[in-house]
Amino acid sequence: MGKEQILEMLDQRQFKELKTELENVHPVDIAELMEELEEKQRILVFRLLQKDEAAEVFTEMNSEMRQALLSGLTDSEIKEFMDEMYLDDAVDVLEEMPANVVERLLMATDEETRAQMNALLNYPEDSAGSIMNVEYIAFRKEMTVEDAILKIRQVGINRETIYTCYVTEQRKLIGVVTVKDLLTTGDNHTIEEIMETNMQYVHTHDDQEKVAGLISKYSLIAIPVVDNDMRMVGIVTVDDAMDVMEEEATEDMSMMMGIAPNEDSYFQTSVWEHAKSRFPWLLFLMLSATLSGLALDHFDYVVAVMPILNSFVPMLTGTGGNCGSQSSTLIIRGLATNEIEFRDVFRVLFKEARVALVVSIMLAIVNGVRIMIMYGHSYENAPLLAVVLGLTLVCTVLLSKTIGCTLPLIAKKCGLDPALMAAPLITTLVDTGTILLYFTIATRFFKI
Amino acid sequence: MGKEQILEMLDQRQFKELKTELENVHPVDIAELMEELEEKQRILVFRLLQKDEAAEVFTEMNSEMRQALLSGLTDSEIKEFMDEMYLDDAVDVLEEMPANVVERLLMATDEETRAQMNALLNYPEDSAGSIMNVEYIAFRKEMTVEDAILKIRQVGINRETIYTCYVTEQRKLIGVVTVKDLLTTGDNHTIEEIMETNMQYVHTHDDQEKVAGLISKYSLIAIPVVDNDMRMVGIVTVDDAMDVMEEEATEDMSMMMGIAPNEDSYFQTSVWEHAKSRFPWLLFLMLSATLSGLALDHFDYVVAVMPILNSFVPMLTGTGGNCGSQSSTLIIRGLATNEIEFRDVFRVLFKEARVALVVSIMLAIVNGVRIMIMYGHSYENAPLLAVVLGLTLVCTVLLSKTIGCTLPLIAKKCGLDPALMAAPLITTLVDTGTILLYFTIATRFFKI
Numbered sequence: 001m002g003k004e005q006i007l008e009m010l011d012q013r014q015f016k017e018l019k020t021e022l023e024n025v026h027p028v029d030i031a032e033l034m035e036e037l038e039e040k041q042r043i044l045v046f047r048l049l050q051k052d053e054a055a056e057v058f059t060e061m062n063s064e065m066r067q068a069l070l071s072g073l074t075d076s077e078i079k080e081f082m083d084e085m086y087l088d089d090a091v092d093v094l095e096e097m098p099a100n101v102v103e104r105l106l107m108a109t110d111e112e113t114r115a116q117m118n119a120l121l122n123y124p125e126d127s128a129g130s131i132m133n134v135e136y137i138a139f140r141k142e143m144t145v146e147d148a149i150l151k152i153r154q155v156g157i158n159r160e161t162i163y164t165c166y167v168t169e170q171r172k173l174i175g176v177v178t179v180k181d182l183l184t185t186g187d188n189h190t191i192e193e194i195m196e197t198n199m200q201y202v203h204t205h206d207d208q209e210k211v212a213g214l215i216s217k218y219s220l221i222a223i224p225v226v227d228n229d230m231r232m233v234g235i236v237t238v239d240d241a242m243d244v245m246e247e248e249a250t251e252d253m254s255m256m257m258g259i260a261p262n263e264d265s266y267f268q269t270s271v272w273e274h275a276k277s278r279f280p281w282l283l284f285l286m287l288s289a290t291l292s293g294l295a296l297d298h299f300d301y302v303v304a305v306m307p308i309l310n311s312f313v314p315m316l317t318g319t320g321g322n323c324g325s326q327s328s329t330l331i332i333r334g335l336a337t338n339e340i341e342f343r344d345v346f347r348v349l350f351k352e353a354r355v356a357l358v359v360s361i362m363l364a365i366v367n368g369v370r371i372m373i374m375y376g377h378s379y380e381n382a383p384l385l386a387v388v389l390g391l392t393l394v395c396t397v398l399l400s401k402t403i404g405c406t407l408p409l410i411a412k413k414c415g416l417d418p419a420l421m422a423a424p425l426i427t428t429l430v431d432t433g434t435i436l437l438y439f440t441i442a443t444r445f446f447k448i
Numbered sequence: 449m450g451k452e453q454i455l456e457m458l459d460q461r462q463f464k465e466l467k468t469e470l471e472n473v474h475p476v477d478i479a480e481l482m483e484e485l486e487e488k489q490r491i492l493v494f495r496l497l498q499k500d501e502a503a504e505v506f507t508e509m510n511s512e513m514r515q516a517l518l519s520g521l522t523d524s525e526i527k528e529f530m531d532e533m534y535l536d537d538a539v540d541v542l543e544e545m546p547a548n549v550v551e552r553l554l555m556a557t558d559e560e561t562r563a564q565m566n567a568l569l570n571y572p573e574d575s576a577g578s579i580m581n582v583e584y585i586a587f588r589k590e591m592t593v594e595d596a597i598l599k600i601r602q603v604g605i606n607r608e609t610i611y612t613c614y615v616t617e618q619r620k621l622i623g624v625v626t627v628k629d630l631l632t633t634g635d636n637h638t639i640e641e642i643m644e645t646n647m648q649y650v651h652t653h654d655d656q657e658k659v660a661g662l663i664s665k666y667s668l669i670a671i672p673v674v675d676n677d678m679r680m681v682g683i684v685t686v687d688d689a690m691d692v693m694e695e696e697a698t699e700d701m702s703m704m705m706g707i708a709p710n711e712d713s714y715f716q717t718s719v720w721e722h723a724k725s726r727f728p729w730l731l732f733l734m735l736s737a738t739l740s741g742l743a744l745d746h747f748d749y750v751v752a753v754m755p756i757l758n759s760f761v762p763m764l765t766g767t768g769g770n771c772g773s774q775s776s777t778l779i780i781r782g783l784a785t786n787e788i789e790f791r792d793v794f795r796v797l798f799k800e801a802r803v804a805l806v807v808s809i810m811l812a813i814v815n816g817v818r819i820m821i822m823y824g825h826s827y828e829n830a831p832l833l834a835v836v837l838g839l840t841l842v843c844t845v846l847l848s849k850t851i852g853c854t855l856p857l858i859a860k861k862c863g864l865d866p867a868l869m870a871a872p873l874i875t876t877l878v879d880t881g882t883i884l885l886y887f888t889i890a891t892r893f894f895k896i
Contacts, residue, residue: 024646026646026648149631152631152632153631153632156628156631156632157632162627162628162631163611163627163628163669179610179611179627179631180604180605180610180611183597183600183601183604183610183627184600184601184605198472198474200474215690216691216694217476218474218476219690221611221669221686238669238686238687238690239664239667239686241690242664242689242693243664245693245694245697246664246693246785249693249697250781250785252701253700253701253704253781254777254778254781256701256777257770257773257774258770258773258774259774259777259778265782265785265787266778266779266782266787266788266796267787267788267792267795267799271799271802271803271806272806274799274803275803275806275807275810278771278774278803278807279807279810279811281770282767282770282771282774282811283810283811283814285766285767285770286763286766286767286811286814286815287818289762289763289766289767290763290818290822292762292763292766293759293760293762293763294759296758296759296761296762297755297756297759300755300758300759303751303755303758304755307745307748307751307752308745310744310748310751310758311744311745311748312741313744313761313762314740314741314744314761314765314879314883315734315737315738315740315741317762318733318734318737318740318875318876318879319730319733319734319737321769321875322705322706322729322733322872323726323730325705325706325872326705326707326726326730329701329702329704329705329707330707330714331714333698333701333702334713334714337694337698337713339713339714339715340715344715347715348714351714351715351719351722354719355719355722355723355726358719358720358723359723359726359727362723362727362731363727363730363731366731366734366735367734370735370738424770424773427766427875428766431766435762
């Protein structure tokens, strides 16, 4: 159903009909629809939702909508759907709310839940603890498969995932059992017999990127989170892992273009916020471009003698920059997907050097042909010019690909984010190098 | 256990012990270990694995290792573990194998399986059909929950996922039931009572990116794949969706740096392949840089009169390029995550324009200060120079951010991949624009 339909039903106060209609719409889609409604209408629609549905819809909204909505609801209404929310979602919601709202929300929940929420809120941002869910199913190793299935039937309904269950002993994690194992083995086996004892797990303070990586690498539906004494404290589910992957990819791409990463989405971020996250790198790069400026300055006598040389500078610096960015991107991505490590530095260098040679020689040839076509008849030094440019191209590409592939590796080694060492920085470095190379070669060949 | 340990056990022919040791190592890790072994040793180790484990290990290997291994195994050995592989994995394996090997593998499997594989092989690359798994659990709507659970217990063992089951009628998909639903409702309900009828699904020819998107958006464990008549043909599971997400992110990043996307990993790709995937864009950009060259040529008389102007060109083009890349990256990512659509073009333009103004004015001021410090005492025209550069900065940033945010949107509208319209292309376009702006402004102010 679409916006118009809802609005019409609201107009004609067909609340009962709308209520039933909404039951067949996925919460994700309801949230999207509500974005297009006005505040009054939103509250109306929200009140028509069933408790559990309301909780999911609320989880899917962006923070502005949430705050607006909360201010329109009574505490008892808030309590109703907060109780329906999965803890980790509830905490995500709290994390982006202003303090006073957080207080109001925490008030709305019962004591035990509030305690757990506060615990989650205290884990460092982007840590396993901060994205984990504390509602999971735990077995004792003595239980039989039958007991286990029975337990799932009793408590399963309000657990986010029931498909991997955890075996604990004095709260310590000792094994994992999947529902698949349970359903495909005889009722009388004990959990101990069928549990997987060397399972994947993460610590509360591990980075969320690591968590997502493991879930993806071992194709898990959920991964257990333990504290330093191997005590089980929660699980991270695959759907959260997917969000993390997307978030991290966006973060890397932004950084690679010199944008300070930003949790909010494009439209949610204010103009001022956008400016703030883009300005620092631009400033740094603008100032460091002074170097290439000085390099040009240093050779202005050459330009004075042979103005034509000047017109090839953008082509050379551009090509150098692009080559460098290509290498750095491949390496940064390789590091992110754990395919490349620092110890590969020489393998990478050797490979990039060879690629650089192949590519640059091809470019030099094409460019040479182009020079002969454009200047061959008008300019007697054209062949020599072609050689100078060709030689410069080869040197620049070699230089830029070397810089492009080493910088990210070094950054990684120093514990920095490799994505910092991407296009913008490399372009600036390469510009200066290219200009120096170019004019040094030119002065030699043209004896200036 | 590590490489050394394995080698030692192989040396001392402690095969039985190694066999038991390996049973406790995750297939993913065994595959990684085998990468470090020599071919003979690999085959030895592989033969020690249990059938089902061998299948998983084989799935995790890279194609070279697979081919080498296959050539060392007998047909019956191949058959043994092929039968254990999940169909979609088996097909992925076939897709990267040379024809003769494919033939050999297909020979090794029974007729029915072979038919299904051939079906999968014929779906277009990166389509839902090509990544789907044809082994899923289907119910009739008349079945009771009890029957359903019983069926799972019987056939579940050799299904990749049992957690979402599908309700079909004359092979048409009519509903979805999760094991959670089954376990948390009474045995006597019928499937029809508890099944979800408005479920998410995709068509065999839908792009894998769409599939992953839906799985992530609706937090699914698997999504059903149907043909044009709504007949159920398979499922895509969340672990495959995660691989797709990673693959697509890598693809976008490569494209954004002018690298033709490439399925293989960095080291698996030969130098020649690397060169081939990087050369075309470099060539195109090098040639289009002729434009900025001509622009400079056109103004060489200005440079002759005021050489100092020339030394600011790299700074200006660089800043312009970086601003453009920032905008295009944010838009490309926004499009990829479905947050931005073509209809938002004016909202985006308006936002970027304001960001551009804020950023560029700040840059202009800082740069002005820098000019006064560097040239204030030595050069009487310094203030005017600062103004000219400041004005150019504002214009360039505005221009480049406009180009940077519109191109990807237009590409999307034309059905091209927005990622094509990234850094390299924008830099080249912006270079020319910047040079023209700069010298036009300069000639006016300095009356050249």
